[in-house]
Amino acid sequence: MLEAAWNEQRGLWEIRTSAGDFTAEILISGMGGLSEPALPQLEGLDSFQGTTFHSAQWDHEHSLAGERVAVIGTGASAVQFIPEIQPEVGELQVYQRTAPWIVPRKNAKINPRLRRLFQRNPAAMKLMRGALYWSAELLVLGLAKEPRLMRILERVAEQNLARQVPDPALRAKLKPSYRLGCKRILFTDQYLPALAKPNVEVIDSGIREVRPHSILTADGVEHAVDTIIFGTGFHVTDQPLVDRLRGRDGRLLAEHWHGTMAAFNGTTITGFPNLFVLLGPYTGLGHTSIVIMIEAQIEYMLKALDAIDAHRGAAIDVRPQAQAAFVAEMSRMAEGTVWTAGGCKSWYLDAHGNASTIWPDFTFRFRSRTKRFDTGDYELLPRKEALAA
Numbered sequence: 001m002l003e004a005a006w007n008e009q010r011g012l013w014e015i016r017t018s019a020g021d022f023t024a025e026i027l028i029s030g031m032g033g034l035s036e037p038a039l040p041q042l043e044g045l046d047s048f049q050g051t052t053f054h055s056a057q058w059d060h061e062h063s064l065a066g067e068r069v070a071v072i073g074t075g076a077s078a079v080q081f082i083p084e085i086q087p088e089v090g091e092l093q094v095y096q097r098t099a100p101w102i103v104p105r106k107n108a109k110i111n112p113r114l115r116r117l118f119q120r121n122p123a124a125m126k127l128m129r130g131a132l133y134w135s136a137e138l139l140v141l142g143l144a145k146e147p148r149l150m151r152i153l154e155r156v157a158e159q160n161l162a163r164q165v166p167d168p169a170l171r172a173k174l175k176p177s178y179r180l181g182c183k184r185i186l187f188t189d190q191y192l193p194a195l196a197k198p199n200v201e202v203i204d205s206g207i208r209e210v211r212p213h214s215i216l217t218a219d220g221v222e223h224a225v226d227t228i229i230f231g232t233g234f235h236v237t238d239q240p241l242v243d244r245l246r247g248r249d250g251r252l253l254a255e256h257w258h259g260t261m262a263a264f265n266g267t268t269i270t271g272f273p274n275l276f277v278l279l280g281p282y283t284g285l286g287h288t289s290i291v292i293m294i295e296a297q298i299e300y301m302l303k304a305l306d307a308i309d310a311h312r313g314a315a316i317d318v319r320p321q322a323q324a325a326f327v328a329e330m331s332r333m334a335e336g337t338v339w340t341a342g343g344c345k346s347w348y349l350d351a352h353g354n355a356s357t358i359w360p361d362f363t364f365r366f367r368s369r370t371k372r373f374d375t376g377d378y379e380l381l382p383r384k385e386a387l388a389a
Contacts, residue, residue: 005246006273011315011381013274025274025315026305029241032279033357036235040072044209052228055081066090067226070215072207074100076184078231083190085229092200093215093223095207098344099173101180103153104160105187136288137362143181143286144360147338150180164192173202181286182342236284236357237261237350247271248317261356264323264377265370267297273317273381274308276301282330283366284348284357286339293359296367303373315381322377333360 004015004027013027037054045052053059055077068091071078079100086092110118118125142149157180165171174195195202205217215223242254248271256262256271261281263269268276276297283293308316334340334355339348348358359366 001244003244003246005250006248006275008248011273011383025313026308027275028301029275029277029280031239031241033236033239033284034234036240037230038233038235039230040232042207042210044211047212048210048225048228049212050226050228052230054230054232056234062227064089064227068224069093070095070223070225070228071231072228073231073233074098075231075233076186077233079186079188079191081229081231083188083194086194086197086200090199092197093225094195094200094202095215096173096202096204097206098178098183099176099204100183100186101154101157101176102160102174102192103157103180103185103187105189107189133288137364139181139287140362142338144333144337147179147181147336147342150338154180161192165196167196170196170202173204178344179338179342181338182344183346183348184286233347236347245272245275248273259351260354261350262323262327264318264326265297265300266293266359266366267300267370268304268316268318268323268378270318270320270323273315276304281356282327282359285359285363286348288363292363293366296363296370300370300373307373307375307378311375311380313383315383316375316378317381318378330355330360334358 002016002018004013006012007014010023011025013024015022015024015027037056039054051059051062053062064085065088067089069085069089070093071082072095074094074096078094079102082092082094118128139153142153158175161171161174165174174192194200203217203223205219205221208216208218210216210228211222213224213226215225215228217223237259242257243252245253247253247256247269251271253269253272256269263277263281266277266280266283269280278294278297278301279290283297284290285293304316308314331354337355337360339346339355339358339360340353348355350356
């Protein structure tokens with residue numbers, strides 16, 4: 001999609017794409033917040049003569065065998081691919097700005113006996129699923145209610161670091177200085193051992209510039225490099241979508257938001273009728289599966305479509321006061337949480353320091369909030385040309 005604009009006279013969305021132009025009564029954004037790769041602004045990057053790519057756009061035609069590879073970033077993407085490429089490359093340079101908290105994954109296999117139990121007794125599988133769900137939900141007590149509780153899990157992570165990284169100098173580099181959960185918690189058993197291998201160097205000095213065949217760091221050391229892989233995450237609070245959607249007043253979504261995302265129940269946006277955003281503002285999670293939020297949003301959206309049909313196809317636009325009240329509530333709930341007071345800078349926070357990506361509560365409360373669709377929160381716009389045709 002290149003651009004979509006709400007036509008107030010016709011009461012529909014006019015959509016321009018690379019495959020042609022379309023109109024729609026309902027517009028649903030399902031792109032999520034982790035879809036558009038973010039690249040750092042590094043001086044001299046354009047001069048680099050080796051290969052570069054983002055981990056989300058992997059260059060599968062390029063062989064890393066024996067190469068001097070620089071990985072920039074140590075977040076959720078990097079901890080997944082670094083252990084995979086470490087045995088293949090000749091030299092691996094890991095450029096770390098902030099050390100992440102690493103928690104053991106303990107991804108044990110389900111043995112045949114347990115599989116048979118689940119097959120014969122679905123209630124047992126449901127019980128196991130419930131236990132996994134509630135054990136994850138308990139993290140909210142530390143993340144959003146009393147951040148000091150995260151110290152318990154921090155001790156687990158510190159013990160894991162001590163076991164997997166024998167070298168005290170490297171271990172010091174890899175110990176985070178902020179509260180666990182402030183950035184995304186990373187569950188892996190392979191990342192730390194990979195960093196301890198002889199062909200890996202963790203570099204925590206900032207990058208001063210990129211040269212044609214090397215990276216110069218702030219400490220004045222020049223590191224020869226053949227390939228640069230960016231594990232630098234995605235545009236989350238500044239998604240490209242905001243520059244492609246125009247609402248009832250003809251203004252872009254970016255002009256409405258002014259750098260801080262806002263939506264009602266994380267799903268509908270005032271001034272943008274019949275638009276539904278999956279994984280919109282305040283729906284991100286720091287403790288459990290995001291599928292829970294998506295399922296709740298889809299159920300809410302289906303109820304909204306039923307309401308549209310029940311009102312003879314009238315378009316719906318969330319009332320400004322309803323959205324403002326929801327955003328104010330989310331801001332109050334985020335105060336003092338690990339995301340705003342944990343001592344780090346993360347993609348959970350936008351440029352203004354607002355935690356506009358994260359749902360600061362238990363997921364069952366989001367499901368409860370979206371269980372019903374209240375038309376009182378919405379303005380009903382009269383049926384227009386497209387619906388009458």
